[in-house]
Each structure stands twice: as structure tokens, then as C-alpha cells.
């Protein structure tokens with residue numbers, strides 16, 4: 001059974017440097033970085049005006065704080081941003097201005113190797129956190145889009161401690177068949193990073209043709225394509241949630257399914273279904289939601305839900321450190 005403390009322990013072994021761009025205006029992030037530093041889970045790098053922050057709170061004196069305005073290698077970051085975006089019409093003057101944005105600055109610190117990963121999003125939208133990463137760090141290959149997943153942890157009477165991976169609940173709004181296959185493949189790698197043996201279900205409102213519709217066809221085709229691509233991974237679809245997750249229901253609705261109602265990696269037809277489901281599990285199912293964690297990026301950058309707790313920030317930072325271990329995020 002995967003527990004939060006296992007993730008923190010695994011991260012601690014890696015000693016990765018994680019940068020937090022919004023700590024100067026996020027009390028929750030400040031509480032989280034104090035825990036991360038005190039317990040030695042990651043090496044913490046903060047963004048902001050060091051003297052103003054230290055004047056406000058002496059506890060900031062214990063941290064390394066970099067300012068986008070006074071950073072010694074500022075020119076290098078500006079040039080990197082300009083080179084990455086000039087084809088999109090960015091001028092050097094615009095790059096010089098944008099480097100001062102804490103989210104762009106922190107992303108550039110990761111891109112240029114001053115940090116191993118970035119965590120933000122307690123105080124801003126998903127787009128603000130991840131757009132710089134998509135523009136600067138980019139996906140592992142041009143062909144492979146970036147996606148996201150949630151790791152769901154905890155105890156309830158149905159799961160009995162079984163961890164779940166849910167994707168894509170935070171980035172790709174309406175994936176087509178090929179993107180669903182990519183999301184599933186990336187999620188399989190992410191599951192393995194946590195030591196989870198993935199059992200993949202492509203979810204729908206239909207089980208094996210019990211209902212008809214465009215999205216039913218989409219999920220069935222994605223399941224078939226994925227099964228051909230990943231023969232060693234147990235997978236099935238299209239399945240309803242209960243046929244994928246509850247053995248007694250599976251025995252009636254999908255008796256021939258290889259999953260037997262024991263799926264642990266759930267692929268959703270679109271961001272709405274995924275996002276609603278993870279929040280329902282979190283708030284009424286009593287589970288901890290870790291994420292959204294991005295997968296497919298060259299280097300790890302992760303977003304937080306604006307409703308996140310201090311513990312959520314600590315956990316996402318630890319997962320970011322785990323992703324950095326392999327030099328590229330899953």
C-alpha cells in the first residue's frame with residue numbers, strides 16, 4: 001500500500017532542488033517550504049526580493065532566495081527565453097520584461113539547470129503555472145503532447161488503501177483517440193515511478209457496447225489501440241466506472257474483462273469527467289489528491305490546485321523531485 005510518507009522518503013533520498021515562484025505571496029507555500037526544508041525532503045529555492053521578504057518575516061533568512069531582477073545570470077535567462085520564443089515573435093526587450101515574471105523566471109531556472117523542478121499554482125490558474133513550461137521546457141518530443149494525472153491516496157471501504165492514477169483531469173480538454181493512447185502510456189510510466197503495477201481502464205458511460213455514442217466509440221477505439229501498443233499492461237474499455245472498479249459489478253457487466261473490477265489507472269474521455277471525478281473522490285471519498293502532475297515534459301513543472309493544503313504542496317514537491325530523478329519527467 002502506497003502511503004504519503006513513502007513518497008516523502010523516496011524524494012528525500014534524491015535531494016533535488018525545487019523552485020517555488022509564489023512563496024512571497026502565498027502563506028500556504030511558505031508553510032510548505034518550511035516543512036520541506038526542515039525535514040530535508042527537497043532542497044528549497046525561493047523566488048522574490050530577499051531583503052523585503054526577510055524584513056517581513058525572519059524565517060525567510062534560512063532560505064536561498066533569487067530575484068529575477070538581481071539574479072547574477074539574468075542575461076543568460078533572458079537570452080534563453082528570447083531564443084526559445086523568437087520564432088513566435090518575441091523580441092529581446094519583451095523577453096527582458098517577461099523574465100521578471102516569477103513563473104517565467106522559475107521556469108527558466110529549471111530550463112537552465114539552476115533547479116531540478118518547479119512547483120506553483122496555489123495562487124494562480126493552471127494556465128499561469130504551466131504555460132511557461134509548455135513554451136520553454138516543452139514536451140519530450142514534438143509529436144508527444146504533455147498531459148497530467150492525479151495520484152489518489154488513502155483509505156476508504158472500497159479501495160482498501162489501493163492507490164489510483166486518474167488522467168487527464170487537468171490539461172487536455174477533449175483528447176482524441178491518439179491523445180488518449182498517449183495519456184494512457186504516459187500514465188503507465190508515472191504509475192511505475194510510484195511502484196504501482198498499472199491496470200488501465202478507459203472509462204465511459206457504457207460498458208462493452210451497453211450504450212451508443214461518439215464518446216463511447218472514442219473510448220472503445222482508444223482502449224483497442226492501447227491494448228495493441230502495450231501488450232504487457234492489463235487494460236480494457238470501454239467500461240463504466242463500476243465495471244472497472246467494483247469486482248462484483250464487473251462480474252455481471254464485464255465478465256470477460258481482464259481487469260475483473262480491479263483497475264487502478266483510469267483514463268477519462270475528457271477533462272470535465274476527470275476533474276469532477278477526482279474532486280468527488282477527494283471531498284466525498286476521503287482520498288488525498290496529489291496533483292495535477294504533468295507528464296511528458298522534458299523537466300518537471302507541477303501545478304497545484306488553488307484549493308490545495310500545505311500537505312498537498314509538500315507532496316507535489318516530493319513527486320516533482322521523484323520525476324527529476326530520471327532527468328526528464330514521465
Ligand SMILES: CC(C)(COP(=O)(O)OP(=O)(O)OC[C@H]1O[C@@H](n2cnc3c(N)ncnc32)[C@H](O)[C@@H]1OP(=O)(O)O)[C@@H](O)C(=O)NCCC(=O)NCCS
Pocket residue numbers: 088126127128130131134135139144145146147169170171172173275292
Ligand atoms: C495548457 C493551456 C494552459 C495552454 O493554453 P494557451 O497558452 O492559451 O494555449 P496555446 O495553445 O497558445 O499554448 C501555448 C503553448 O503550449 C503548447 N501546448 C498547449 N497544450 C499542450 C500540450 N497538451 N502538450 C504540449 N504542448 C502544449 C502549445 O503548443 C503552445 O506552444 P507554442 O507557443 O510554442 O506553439 C490550456 O490548454 C489550458 O488552459 N488547459 C486547461 C487547463 C485547466 O484549466 N485546467 C483546470 C483543471 S486543473
